[in-house]
Amino acid sequence: MINQDIARIFTEIAYLLEAAGEQKSQFEANAYLKASRAISSMQEDLETIYEKGGKDALLSIPGIGKGIADKIVEYINSGSIQKYEDLKKKYPIDFISLMKIEGLGPKKLAVLYQALGITNVEELRNAILNHKVRGIPGFGEKSENQLLKNIEMAERVSERIPIWKAYPEALRIKNYLESTGYALIVEIAGSTRRMKETIGDIDILAASEYPNALMDKFVEMDGVSSIIAKGDKKSTVSLKIGTTCDLRIVSKESFGAAMQYFTGSKDHNIKLRRLAIGKGMKLNEYGLFSGDKNIVSGMPEEKVYETLDLAYIPPELREDRGEIEAAAQKRLPEIVQYGEVKGDMFSKMDVSNIKNITGISYVFVDSGDGPLTDLYMYTFDGGRAVKTGASIKALDCSKLNAVSELKSASGVIMLYNIDSLGLPESAAVQNLIEKLSKSGIIVLINSSDVRPTSDFLYSLRKYDFKVAIGSFSDEPSLEGSMRFGIGITRRAWIEKNRIINTLDANALMSYLKNSQ
DNA sequence: GCCGTTTTCGGCCCGACTGTTTTCAGTCG
Known part of the structure; x- marks a missing residue:
């Protein structure tokens, strides 16, 4: 099974392209990331697919076009991908480990490599401890301290937690926020709502007329180990159970559109937004807009789909695996309640x-x-x-x-x-x-x-x-x-x-x- | 590099937060 190897290489190619930093390569990077996600969630072995159906079979996978299909074939035949090897020579950075540190992305890692030759977590830690990072463009004293904390957190926090552990915690947080009296509505969103088997972080969405008070209550609640970011619309905390939790607060009028948006998945949302654009509308977390007018204001989430001429898509199906096309034809599977x-x-x-x-x-x-x-x-x-x-x-x-x-x-x-x-x-x-x-x-x-x-x-x-x-x-x-x-x-x-x-x-x- | 209810070229989701910035880039989801 070569899927995970190829997915990892494609992810690295994306980071390497972003590190190189040209305007156009940003979109190329996105294409590689999308292909990587598609491949890593596939169960069928790419090699088997290629043996049975040739390159055409690879091209039928959404997100894989001619260029990437060629790379897959190259890997199957030779065990490596030349483009990747070439890029890696220019930036021999351990992106996979370093990107787990909150606040570091491809661009900053490229800067750190060019200025200090940093390629891995240990070298970064040493550079920070010797105060070599402050002074580099884009970094200051504050970012040094924050990075040191985030390195430790990255080492402590486990990858993803199982749904059976995340769901009860999400419910507990929802009930707690409701009990503060500062929230009009509180709902679980994100991959927990989509019932994904493993959860990267818990997403909670609330409507409130007292966002500041609610955020204060959120960051000081039981089970929080540290505060990563705090604003009046969005805050992120680190939880003792080994994951992070985001709370987003919107107005009651935006709640339906916000539920749609914060439930994801990312690829589902991107496709849905494109569909909205194609119909002359604009979709974001505050609503579905036709011109300046919010046409789903104050409506439940279902209204977003209805307005886009789609059957309602249950959260569990929102993975961009054909559900939007099926909803357009009103041919979604009848799943169990x-x-x-x-x-x-x-x-x-x-x-x-x-x-x-x-x-x-x-x-x-x-x-x-x-x-x-x-x-x-x-x-x-x-x-x-x-x-x-x-x-x-x-x-x-x-x-x-x-x-x-x-x-x-x-x-x-x-x-x-x-x-x-x-x-x-x-x-x-x-x-x-x-x-x-x-x-x-x-x-x-x-x-x-x-x-x-x-x-x-x-x-x-x-x-x-x-x-x-x-x-x-x-x-x-x-x-x-x-x-x-x-x-x-x-x-x-x-x-x-x-x-x-x-x-x-x-x-x-x-x-x-x-x-x- | 991918993709097409306007398209085989010319777009590519979009807003919040942070830190280092005097107006924004990078990161995140």
Whole structure:
């Protein structure tokens, strides 16, 4: 799998082009960054795509044109890209590490390299400690101090945190801000709202008539380890859980447009803004403007899409993967709503002693250890779990040698742990699913580990299989443990009618019976 | 370097914040 290597090289090429600093190369850099993002979120191996479909197949990937396709082919054939090697000679800078330091971008790094020969974090730290950085154009005493702090922070803060950790924290912050009394509306935005499996930072959006007071409350709240920036429209803090949190404050009139804007993704927004321009309008976080008139002022987020002649696009689909085109044709997939899941297809609860079950009317409980086990269905009656007699077979794919057992088994099979094998083997799982397609196979989503990833499920969605969502938790709840699994299916464009636990208990029992 | 409901040329999202600047460039999301 060469995707991540190529994505990294393209990202570096973009930084190198920006460091070189010519006006025109800024746009070229953006093109490389966009191609890099597209490639790193792809599950299919570029090399395989090229082997099967040649250069045309590469050109069909959005963001990849003739120039970049040639670079990919060059890498496949020779293991390197000449343009990258040439640029790297000019600026032998470790951009990937240095860019993680807040406040440093390609331009400043180029200046630091030319003035002081700095190529990595250690050299930067030494230069700061010897006060060599102050005095360089664009740097002063303040930036030296700030950079030193940010180096430490970059080393401390982990890359991205999982959604199951970010979401409760985001909810806590939302509730806290609401409790201050200074906010009219508070909502979670950004990748947390899009239910991305990993979160780079938490974005919160508020409407307020007292922005200064609300910002004060925000930066001094529990869980903040340091303040990165503070203004009356935008502030950023570093959180103890190992990520940062942005609070943006807008007026009530702008809230709908702002929700759209701050939910992202970046590529989705760029395409949406271009569409607005094409229709003679302008879209930003304050509204959708026709001339000077804000035509969605005070309206909910849905109005932005409606005004652009699009069906409403749920946050989980906003990744510029064709959702805008589909919305224009009113052909978006009908994905499941969070409240529409009726049961838990893989629960770890103790059925002899049930505690809290909210919004769940049945559970399937594991009966043993082996790679192929029976899950038994229970419903609830007056605080008691009742065994129904229905069951389903589940195969642990991390024990793939058990495929032979699969052949001898009959009836409906659920596959789980399907991506615990690492990347080369994921091709094996794909083959397996392709082969079992149309035979009533079910892919089970692990809502606790948030896997398989939505990208993987998205790439498999063309095959004929059903999907089930399991909490893998001892406390199944629609709002809590089940939520992230539901999010995966939404991000993966899986239609609601493919998810078997949207059926109520009776319907599911007859489904299982008819499939035996 | 990519891309096309105006287009195969000429555009390319856009505003907030910071620090070092006397009016702005760089960074960030």
